[in-house]
Amino acid sequence: MSLQSTVAASDALANRRVIVTGGARGLGADFVEKLAACGAQVVFGDVLHDEGRRLAERLGANVHYAALDLADPASIDAFVQTAAQRLGGIDALINNAAITNSGGRLAGELSLETWDAVMNVNVRGSWRMCVAALPFLCESACGAVVNIASDTALWGAPKLLAYVASKGAVIAMTRSLAREFGAHGITVNAIAPGLTEVEATAYVPAERHAYYQQGRALARAQVPGDVTGPVLFLLSDAARFVTGQVLPVNGGFVMN
Ligand code: NAD
DSSP, X not given: XXXXXXXXXXXXXXXXXXXXXXXXXXXXXXXXXXXXXXXXXXXXXXXXXXXXXXXXXXXXXXXXXXXXXXXXXXXXXXXXXXXXXXXXXXXXXXXXXXXXXXXXXXXXGOOHHHHHHHHIIIIIHHHHHHHHHHHHHHHOTTOEEEEEOOTHHXXXXXXXXXXXXXXXXXXXXXXXXXXXXXXXXXEEEEXXXXXXXXXXXXXXOHHHHHHHHHHSSSOSOBOHHHHHHHXXXXXXXXXXXXXXXXXXXXXXXXXO
């Protein structure tokens, strides 16, 4: 998706106050950049402070970086308070940050520490972000949460158990929170991307990329812009009656 078509498709996001976790690189950085191009006001957080500050500097006055460690509940609360203060409220939360850590190991080879670390960031962190942002989302006329899951949780990727289980939990949490937050007019949806070409997946062997590509109805490599368009849609007024849904974005590798 080009920057131009993003802007044309999403004029409705001008001045939308959006917070993004894990926005310093990868998919999150693409969300931040394209939200900014749509005229949204963005605060994003990450543990990669240099990358985060550099991106915010490059994107200009409507984009701000603040430190955020999802493994630390106090850091989550501080980030949300800082963001709400800077933006004058919060309309939307994109729970994007996650760690994989468990790649390449069989279920029996995973350590308890790895399991707990992955769950703490991916599941507990996303939950605490939702809870911290809720009072601000309640004040918004267009409150929306988009959780970034993974299609690995839909088809059961092997040798990635902690990550896959964490993304399954993110999907279940999305559905439950949609019902709770719906009472306040807030939508909660999840996107389940397929393997996407970013820095973090550069370690994945070429034959694995080829396997995914061949399994897609649209047999090409997946790039961050493929995911950003659907995220922007779920934040837009066009999607105000869409909630509790999980949208696979993977060129048809997995179909609902
Ligand atoms: P990435 O590693 O580039 O991005 C994750 C970001 O989260 C990084 O900037 C990282 O520093 C940040 N982060 C990690 N731990 C954090 C913490 N404790 N607190 C705050 N921030 C933290 O990877 P990505 O591929 O861009 O992934 C983005 C999202 O998309 C993740 O939820 C991932 O699971 C999901 N996803 C990615 C793919 C893919 O193939 N790239 C496929 C499916 C789902």
